Structures are given as C-alpha cells and as structure tokens.
Amino acid sequence: MPDFVDRVVLHVAAGNGGHGCASVHREKFKPLGGPDGGNGGHGGDVILEVDPNAASLLDYHRRPHRRAGNGRPGQGSNRNGADGGDVVLPVPNGTVVKSARGTVLADLVGAGTRYVVVEGGKGGLGNAALASAKRKAPGFALLGEPGTEQDLVLELKTVADVALVGFPSAGKSSLIASMSAAKPKIADYPFTTLVPNLGVVSAGDHVFTVADVPGLIEGASEGRGLGLEFLRHIERSSTLAHVLDCATPEPGRDPVSDFEVIERELRAYDEVLGDRPLSDRPRLVVLNKIDVPDGRELADLVRPEFEARGMRVFEVSAASHEGLRDLAFAMAEMVEAHRATLPPEEPTRIVLRPAAVGGVEFEVKNLGDNTYLVTGAKPTRWLRQTDFTNEEAVGYLADRLARLGIEERLAKAGAESGATVMIGTEQESVVFDWEPDIAAGAESGLGPRGTDRRLSDW
Ligand SMILES: Nc1nc2c(ncn2[C@@H]2O[C@H](COP(=O)(O)OP(=O)(O)OP(=O)(O)O)[C@@H](O)[C@H]2O)c(=O)[nH]1
Numbered sequence: 001m002p003d004f005v006d007r008v009v010l011h012v013a014a015g016n017g018g019h020g021c022a023s024v025h026r027e028k029f030k031p032l033g034g035p036d037g038g039n040g041g042h043g044g045d046v047i048l049e050v051d052p053n054a055a056s057l058l059d060y061h062r063r064p065h066r067r068a069g070n071g072r073p074g075q076g077s078n079r080n081g082a083d084g085g086d087v088v089l090p091v092p093n094g095t096v097v098k099s100a101r102g103t104v105l106a107d108l109v110g111a112g113t114r115y116v117v118v119e120g121g122k123g124g125l126g127n128a129a130l131a132s133a134k135r136k137a138p139g140f141a142l143l144g145e146p147g148t149e150q151d152l153v154l155e156l157k158t159v160a161d162v163a164l165v166g167f168p169s170a171g172k173s174s175l176i177a178s179m180s181a182a183k184p185k186i187a188d189y190p191f192t193t194l195v196p197n198l199g200v201v202s203a204g205d206h207v208f209t210v211a212d213v214p215g216l217i218e219g220a221s222e223g224r225g226l227g228l229e230f231l232r233h234i235e236r237s238s239t240l241a242h243v244l245d246c247a248t249p250e251p252g253r254d255p256v257s258d259f260e261v262i263e264r265e266l267r268a269y270d271e272v273l274g275d276r277p278l279s280d281r282p283r284l285v286v287l288n289k290i291d292v293p294d295g296r297e298l299a300d301l302v303r304p305e306f307e308a309r310g311m312r313v314f315e316v317s318a319a320s321h322e323g324l325r326d327l328a329f330a331m332a333e334m335v336e337a338h339r340a341t342l343p344p345e346e347p348t349r350i351v352l353r354p355a356a357v358g359g360v361e362f363e364v365k366n367l368g369d370n371t372y373l374v375t376g377a378k379p380t381r382w383l384r385q386t387d388f389t390n391e392e393a394v395g396y397l398a399d400r401l402a403r404l405g406i407e408e409r410l411a412k413a414g415a416e417s418g419a420t421v422m423i424g425t426e427q428e429s430v431v432f433d434w435e436p437d438i439a440a441g442a443e444s445g446l447g448p449r450g451t452d453r454r455l456s457d458w
C-alpha cells in the first residue's frame with residue numbers, strides 16, 4: 001500500500017431528506033384537533049475542506065465511499081425530524097476536484113477552503129406546515145428529497161513557490177534537505193524520490209516553499225519514468241530551478257544536455273497545460289556537487305553556456321552548503337517578483353446557505369432614525385466557495401430572509417420606505433436599503449447596498 005496517494009476516485013452521497021409527517025392532534029374530549037405533523041429533517045452535505053495537516057489522499061484510497069447522514073422523519077405533536085449530519089472530508093492544500101468525466105469542479109487552495117460536493121435532500125413538510133386557510137387539516141405530508149450522489153476524482157497538485165527539477169540523482173532532495181528543515185530520503189540510486197517533498201526556506205525576511213519533485217527523464221511528458229504524474233506537481237510553482245549534476249559523469253550526458261532534455265520535457269508538457277505554460281516561467285540554474293573537484297571544474301566550464309541563454313547560474317554544493325545562501329536569496333527575489341504581479345488578495349467570497357431555513361429565528365430591533373437591526377439571522381451553516389461574489393451572497397441572504405417573512409416583521413416594527421436594515425450585530429452587519437414598494441414586484445424588497453464588510457465576519 002502506498003503511503004502517498006495523489007489521485008483517487010471517490011464516491012460521495014449526501015443524506016436524504018426525512019419525510020414530513022401527517023398527523024392530527026389528539027386530546028381528550030377534542031377528537032378533531034388541528035394538524036400537528038412535523039417536518040422531516042434535511043439530509044447532510046458532503047463537504048471537502050483543506051486541512052493543512054493532511055498530506056495525501058490516502059484515506060480516500062482506502063475508503064472511497066463517503067455518505068452524509070439522512071434527515072429523520074417528522075413526527076406528531078409538531079416534532080420536526082433532526083437534520084442528518086454533514087460529513088466534512090479533510091483534503092490536502094492544492095486538491096483539485098474533478099467530476100468523473102474530468103471537468104474541474106473546484107481547486108482547493110488555502111487552509112479552511114471548503115467546497116460542498118453534494119447537497120443533502122430537503123426534508124419534506126409535515127401537514128402542520130402545509131395547512132392553509134383553504135385546507136385547514138391536510139391529510140397528507142410531503143416526502144423528503146433524496147440526497148445527490150456523485151463520483152469524483154481528487155487530484156493533488158503540490159503548492160510550492162519554487163520547484164526543483166532535474167535528472168534523478170542530481171541532488172534535488174539533498175538541496176531541499178540542506179536549505180530547509182525537510183528530511184527527504186536521499187540515496188545514490190535514481191528515483192529515490194517517489195513523492196514530492198515540500199520544504200520551507202527562509203532567506204532574510206523572505207519565506208517561500210520549495211518542492212523537490214521526483215527526477216525527470218527524457219520522455220517524461222509522454223509518461224516515461226515517473227512522467228506526467230510528477231510534472232503535475234510543478235504546475236503551481238512560479239519559479240523553476242534546474243538542478244544539474246556536475247560530478248557524476250555518465251556516458252552521453254553533461255549538464256548542458258541534461259538541461260536541454262528537461263527544457264524539452266517542460267515544453268512538451270505545455271501542450272497538456274494550455275494557458276499556464278511551464279516553459280515561460282522564470283527559471284534559474286543550479287550547478288550542484290562542486291565540493292567534488294571535477295564537479296567544480298565542470299561547473300566553471302559550462303557556466304557561460306547557461307549565461308548565454310540568459311539564465312542566472314549558481315554553483316553550489318548541497319553536501320558542503322557552499323553557495324546555498326546566494327541561491328536562497330535569488331529564489332526569494334524571483335518569488336517576490338512573481339508575488340508582486342498577483343492581484344491583491346480578494347476578500348473572502350462566500351455562499352450562504354441556511355441549512356434549516358424554517359429554523360432560522362431573528363429579532364427585529366428599531367434603532368431609531370428609520371434604522372433596523374435584524375439579529376439572530378445568522379444561518380446555521382456557512383459554506384465557502386470561490387465562484388460566488390459577496391453581492392450574490394448578500395442577495396441570497398436577503399432572499400431567504402424575505403421568505404421567512406422579514407418584510408412583515410419590518411413593517412410591523414414600523415420600518416418605512418428607505419429604511420436602513422442591518423443584518424448581523426450592532427458591531428458587524430451587512431447593510432441593506434429597504435424598499436417595501438419594490439417588494440410588491442420583486443421577490444425581495446431588500447437590495448444589497450454594497451458593503452465592505454465580509455459576510456464571513458459575523
Ligand atoms: N558530493 C556530493 N554529492 C551529492 C551532493 N548532492 C547530492 N549528492 C549525492 O547525490 C546522490 C543523489 O542525491 P539525491 O538528493 O537523492 O538526488 P535527487 O535528485 O533527489 O534524486 P531522485 O530523487 O532520484 O530524483 C546522493 O548519493 C547524494 O548524497 C553534493 O552537493 N555533493
């Protein structure tokens with residue numbers, strides 16, 4: 001059994017919603033009481049969550065079927081069924097979620113990032129909730145919705161600023177061991193490294209991560225050696241460092257030809273990658289093993305070849321640590337240059353999905369000055385997903401609250417046209433403008449008034 005798994009097929013099933021209950025209230029001497037069948041509970045969701053402590057997908061390789069809890073049925077005396085429990089599956093940072101057909105559904109980067117893979121079925125309404133002026137005592141209740149199921153492919157792509165690429169035994173693992181606290185396996189046979197190792201390197205105030213990728217050989221992009229599996233791990237790195245062996249001569253190889261072979265493989269992989277080609281990424285050249293006298297000589301000899309190609313060249317020894325400080329600062333500089341081109345971090349985007357809408361309680365408080373505070377409306381579950389904007393989320397919240405009768409409650413509390421409605425707490429809230437007139441036409445009279453506060457803050 002491998003102890004590192006970076007691709008698994010996983011079957012997930014959300015919980016079914018519980019059925020609603022049809023029941024009639026019974027009391028002594030009152031044979032025909034009102035309907036009192038409770039609602040079924042909602043089925044649980046299956047959620048993936050980035051856990052910085054998870055290193056591989058091994059658990060899912062071992063147990064590839066995961067199922068969330070079913071909602072319980074409603075019962076008489078207005079008892080609602082309990083919701084089924086969610087199942088939160090921890091995944092490593094950098095997990096890509098794909099459908100069985102290969103469509104990318106989510107790319108989970110950043111501790112705590114969540115993705116709801118399958119949603120639980122809604123609980124069915126009981127006859128108490130179905131009663132209306134027309135039908136005071138319905139003799140029926142609604143069935144719970146079945147939960148959805150899906151086959152997924154989870155793929156791990158290492159997230160590191162710098163990727164070390166090179167032939168087997170060039171000294172990539174030795175370098176990462178000398179530059180960081182990582183303790184990878186080092187040996188004098190090829191393909192010692194079978195899984196990417198990650199190390200955290202500091203150079204002055206700079207901190208960045210380095211991944212040691214298993215050795216690449218000619219034909220890797222066609223799957224030779226450890227091939228594509230491992231090219232995938234360098235996709236997310238902004239900087240590539242070619243590690244070249246200057247001390248272990250082999251027939252038909254030298255540092256320049258090794259470099260050319262690896263470059264060719266990177267270019268060939270570009271076709272697989274499409275829009276984020278590897279061959280365009282900033283790279284530097286590390287001539288390793290200069291503690292060996294012949295190695296130093298060869299390094300000096302080939303250096304101009306690389307400089308002529310516009311590469312920055314570092315002569316180092318992972319064994320004696322010579323040259324590693326300069327190398328670390330150069331890497332830090334390249335990583336910082338890349339980070340500077342990134343757009344400023346976007347505020348957290350979230351999706352609000354009140355789990356049990358019927359169960360959300362809220363209070364409307366008049367703060368004076370036509371301003372109203374709605375407290376306690378925090379949905380029971382908050383789920384993060386990247387493809388929703390804050391505005392959409394606010395709109396969604398407004399919509400749900402509208403269904404809960406917030407319009408009437410605001411009107412009852414005396415809110416007039418143009419009222420400021422704050423949802424949250426006095427310290428943290430999302431602010432809406434309230435227009436009861438619009439409400440008549442639109443589903444919700446609450447329109448988001450762009451707020452700079454993060455919804456996730458409250
Ligand atoms: N003399 C000397 N030997 C080195 C140096 N760096 C690595 N080696 C040796 O080279 C061999 C391969 O080192 P690794 O760090 O395992 O090489 P790798 O590139 O990670 O190899 P793979 O994991 O197989 O791709 C080991 O025997 C190391 O001890 C160095 O700077 N000087």
Ligand SMILES: [Mg+2]
Pocket residue numbers: 172173174185186192193212214215
């Ligand atoms: Mg190695």
